[in-house]
Amino acid sequence: MDEIVKILPNFKKFNAYINNVNERLSPIMLSGLTDSAKVHFAYSTAFYSEKPICIITYNEMQAKKILKDLEYFTENVTYFPRREILAYDYLAESKDISYERINCLNNIYDKKAKIVVTTIEAVSQEIVSKETLYSNIFTLKEGISINLEDIKIKLNELGYERCDLVEQAAEYSIRGGIIDIGVTAKNGIRIELWGDEIDSIRKFDVESQRSTDKVKKVTIYPASEFVLEDNLSNIIKRIEEKSDQDEKTEEDIEAIKEGDYLSKIDKYFNSFYQKRETLIDYLKDDYIIFLDEIGKIKARSENIIKDNNTVIKTLVEKKREIPEALKNLRDYIKFIEEIKKVQTIYLEKQDIGFVDKQSMHAKRNGYSFSYREVNFFRSSMDLCIQEIQQAKKARKQIVVLVGNKENENKLRQILDEKIKSNTDDIIIQPGELSAGFESFDFNLLVISAKEIFSSTLKKRKRLSQEFKQGETVIFSDLKVRRLHCS
Numbered sequence: 001m002d003e004i005v006k007i008l009p010n011f012k013k014f015n016a017y018i019n020n021v022n023e024r025l026s027p028i029m030l031s032g033l034t035d036s037a038k039v040h041f042a043y044s045t046a047f048y049s050e051k052p053i054c055i056i057t058y059n060e061m062q063a064k065k066i067l068k069d070l071e072y073f074t075e076n077v078t079y080f081p082r083r084e085i086l087a088y089d090y091l092a093e094s095k096d097i098s099y100e101r102i103n104c105l106n107n108i109y110d111k112k113a114k115i116v117v118t119t120i121e122a123v124s125q126e127i128v129s130k131e132t133l134y135s136n137i138f139t140l141k142e143g144i145s146i147n148l149e150d151i152k153i154k155l156n157e158l159g160y161e162r163c164d165l166v167e168q169a170a171e172y173s174i175r176g177g178i179i180d181i182g183v184t185a186k187n188g189i190r191i192e193l194w195g196d197e198i199d200s201i202r203k204f205d206v207e208s209q210r211s212t213d214k215v216k217k218v219t220i221y222p223a224s225e226f227v228l229e230d231n232l233s234n235i236i237k238r239i240e241e242k243s244d245q246d247e248k249t250e251e252d253i254e255a256i257k258e259g260d261y262l263s264k265i266d267k268y269f270n271s272f273y274q275k276r277e278t279l280i281d282y283l284k285d286d287y288i289i290f291l292d293e294i295g296k297i298k299a300r301s302e303n304i305i306k307d308n309n310t311v312i313k314t315l316v317e318k319k320r321e322i323p324e325a326l327k328n329l330r331d332y333i334k335f336i337e338e339i340k341k342v343q344t345i346y347l348e349k350q351d352i353g354f355v356d357k358q359s360m361h362a363k364r365n366g367y368s369f370s371y372r373e374v375n376f377f378r379s380s381m382d383l384c385i386q387e388i389q390q391a392k393k394a395r396k397q398i399v400v401l402v403g404n405k406e407n408e409n410k411l412r413q414i415l416d417e418k419i420k421s422n423t424d425d426i427i428i429q430p431g432e433l434s435a436g437f438e439s440f441d442f443n444l445l446v447i448s449a450k451e452i453f454s455s456t457l458k459k460r461k462r463l464s465q466e467f468k469q470g471e472t473v474i475f476s477d478l479k480v481r482r483l484h485c486s
Contacts, residue, residue, distance in 0.1 A: 159224030
């Protein structure tokens with residue numbers, strides 16, 4: 001267990017908070033936290049409550065920062081990005097985003113996603129209901145008999161595309177008695193048949209195509225979040241009932257009949273999906289939701305709706321049909337109503353004022369902490385040593401994150417030289433956070449010192465390059481002069 005997590009149960013304040021969490025008190029507000037301290041608290045909550053968590057923040061940049069900090073604590077982190085809603089008739093969204101989203105939803109459903117990070121924009125978008133998305137999943141076991149045609153139909157229904165060779169996620173191939181299914185960008189499932197019976201099930205590496213671990217059974221989950229809720233003929237009837245029968249609608253219907261419906265889903269979203277939910281509905285039964293800076297989340301939510309209305313206004317002016325997916329965007333009021341169903345914890349840098357009734361309830365159940373951010377960007381090692389010496393005198397728990405093992409050995413040598421007393425009580429370990437922090441409540445100092453070593457290496461490299469360039473100038477000058485003299 002990491003030392004900066006291990007230290008927390010030594011303090012009554014943290015134990016009281018965890019007891020509240022385990023008693024399902026909600027909402028709760030934690031204030032006085034720095035950005036990296038928020039991540040520290042969220043991860044520690046998941047660790048000591050043994051519950052999965054979801055962190056909702058105000059924009060993608062902050063989400064990426066949180067993801068990077070969480071990587072220090074665990075590899076089991078899943079990101080749910082926003083989806084690009086199509087205002088026109090073409091597929092613009094990156095396949096990587098599509099795979100990332102469905103991978104996150106599958107991991108939530110399968111209870112493998114212990115920590116989810118997302119944004120207010122992503123949770124404001126309506127998605128297919130959990131019931132619909134997982135209605136066609138199936139399990140294959142070693143030794144059972146299967147009908148190959150049925151398997152093809154099921155794979156197609158789950159969004160897999162047939163190809164000659166599986167080279168990425170969402171593809172499948174059938175070669176003789178071998179069925180390959182690409183479940184992620186790197187890994188697939190290989191099913192070997194003996195007649196109609198499954199002889200073996202193995203994982204395989206998509207890049208090398210080599211089989212790896214053998215498994216007894218496997219469940220095949222959706223490869224796309226756009227599995228069909230109903231057959232195409234019923235979807236078309238609903239489109240016809242709701243839309244004006246103009247030339248464009250007729251073209252869309254013809255494309256849907258031919259199976260080219262993905263680019264039409266946003267336009268006729270409510271006809272494709274009568275049962276609609278948001279990510280919150282996928283999380284509500286099991287997860288603790290953390291809200292990162294509710295004031296910023298509220299402001300971002302309001303701006304998203306304004307931007308959305310601007311897009312709708314532009315489409316109206318151009319006399320274009322407004323995609324139903326754009327109309328379905330949930331506003332902040334609906335978001336607050338949704339999170340009332342879920343155990344919620346607010347993460348705040350400051351003790352906030354009135355934002356809404358829900359946050360005021362959280363404030364009444366709140367815990368105020370005293371943190372400060374600790375940074376040494378482009379600073380000398382001497383300042384870092386001074387900080388460590390002061391913390392050592394104050395008998396604080398000191399943890400220094402140095403990026404890698406090589407830096408760990410370097411720093412230990414420097415500390416032994418600079419600090420005259422014993423340094424064995426200073427914990428130095430690989431890894432990094434976006435910033436260090438000092439917690440006065442937990443008598444803890446965490447220094448993220450990788451930047452110091454990076455700056456030193458860059459400085460040495462720059463000096464080395466300047467020296468080499470200087471040598472070139474000197475020798476070229478000598479050469480020019482000698483030629484001139486002759």
